[in-house]
Amino acid sequence: MAIVGKTSSSRSFRVSRNMLTALMVLFILYSFAPIVYVLLSSTKSNADLFTTFGFWFGNSFALWDNLQLVFAYQNAIFSTWLWNSFVYSTTIAVGAALLSTWAAYAFSKYEFRGKKAIFAVVLGAVMIPQTALVVPLFLLVTSMGLVNTPWAFILPSMVSPFGVYLMKSYIDESVPSELIDAARVDGASEFRIFWSIAFRLMAPGFSTVVLLNFVWSWNNYFLPLVVLSSSNTLPVTVGLAQWYKLGGGAGGAILYSIVLTGAVVSIVPVVILFLFMQRYWLGGLTTGSVKA
Amino acid sequence: MTDISARPLRPARRRSSKWAQKLAPYFFLAPFLVLFIVFLVVPLFYALQLSFFRETMVGGIRFVGLDNYGKALTDQKFWDGVLLLLRYGLFQLPVMLGAALLLALILDSGMLWARAFFRLGLFLPYAVPTVIAALIWGYLYGPSFGPMTQIADYFGLPRPDLFNANTMLYAIANISIWEHVGYFMIIYFAALQAIPADFEEAAVVSGARAWQYVIYVKLPLIRGTILVTVIFATIGALQLFAEPYLLExxxxxxITSSYTPNIYAYNLAFVNQDYNYSAAISFVLGAVVAVVSYVFQLVSARREGK
Known part of the structure; x- marks a missing residue:
């Protein structure tokens, strides 16, 4: 698609193109600078952090030493945090996607009493800020005896009204009702129809919801901060933030390299997911909002 | 033989499958609905209930009606936080959404080298957790070994002070803009790509200039999307917590214990153990979010109607 009234052969087109590309390069520099900075910093010794320029390598290449420091600090708690993040995010992602998909399937392919009202309530919940719920959630999981256990973070996170909304629009489009009726005539049970016919057709949408929920829970901070307290239950975001806040005080200088290198390690999984599954990711984020 | 035995079975089977069809949606819905009620609806009403009570040294917990809300209305700390959010939002929202729209229009213009690279690269910060983004920017801003200080020193310029009462707000806004501008750009870009090519041909025929085509055709066509993003971004801004909490x-x-309403609610609950007042503050904040998104939707519905 060319811009109105200009063709790629005209001089003004080439001038505009170069100017716009230059502008985009500026924005890309802005986008990449912090990431480049943290990558470079993770290769520096603590002394180099203070004495060498932030956007270039230091005098020594200390990445391996830093990694060893990160993973050894405080009885190797960092690997526990990483593992926690992985387990929590995977459980939440798969759980939330299954719950959302089942619910969305009911909303999309069945008629039942109260359907419109329930769907309206679920849709309205998309607008509820999670933070308004954190204090009562904390008291609730405390009274249930779940506080400071993984479930206190996992169970509430599995409720994803946005996932339901996303899956419903996906199922509406990708699973034809005629196919379900045909399977019924053939005598297939409702659950068999779901698993062996409908679910296969909605698999791409399902993967998107898994991916989005994985990233959201990996990146979540407020809820785990509140409901998890003992060090060995924390996800990596909360743990690393704790180290960072320690480092802010006096005598915390040794923590600089550790936190910077820890930051690199903790974003690697999400960035890898991002690069390899960008199609699902972008698709999921845009489905909901473009249609509205 | 088989015919005779099969025949009476059929209607029975039909009836059972009708039943299955009626019951199945409840089975599919139940797991989500149970967790939805337990972890979303119940906490919501629990928060409302909490906000009507107060714990006192003598006499324990007692019903105080709307007293906590009355207290919030006259609480200078709460209003300072609200005011700060307002200043923050008035800067962060237009800059972030404006930049996102501009970037999306450039991507959509088809006049760019390496479009796929730019789209991916600008979206990359969204993959970085908020907390990690905040701490990286914290180091970048930092006076001890931050590159901004280094550059200023190198050129003999005065060191930038990003942590005083006036500049902190923009330092925080920048972190949030950095994280989300690519996300909103992707949403705008998808909406722009959905505009049929016919519109452009019509614009060419009627002799429209590029900027006229953008302002009079493209932007009105993606108005619905812009509205949704304004709501999302407003909800996000009102919940501001992680960035200032880290930079503290x-x-x-x-960054005081009541810097934003959310930080205030957090500290009230988990430092002061005043859950009742904290719930009232959270509830006011949640109500503001609900009203804001409702008003936006109402305005847009009215516009569509005209």
Missing amino acids: ALAPAV
């Missing part, structure tokens, strides 16, 4: 380590004098 660097500037404890500026």
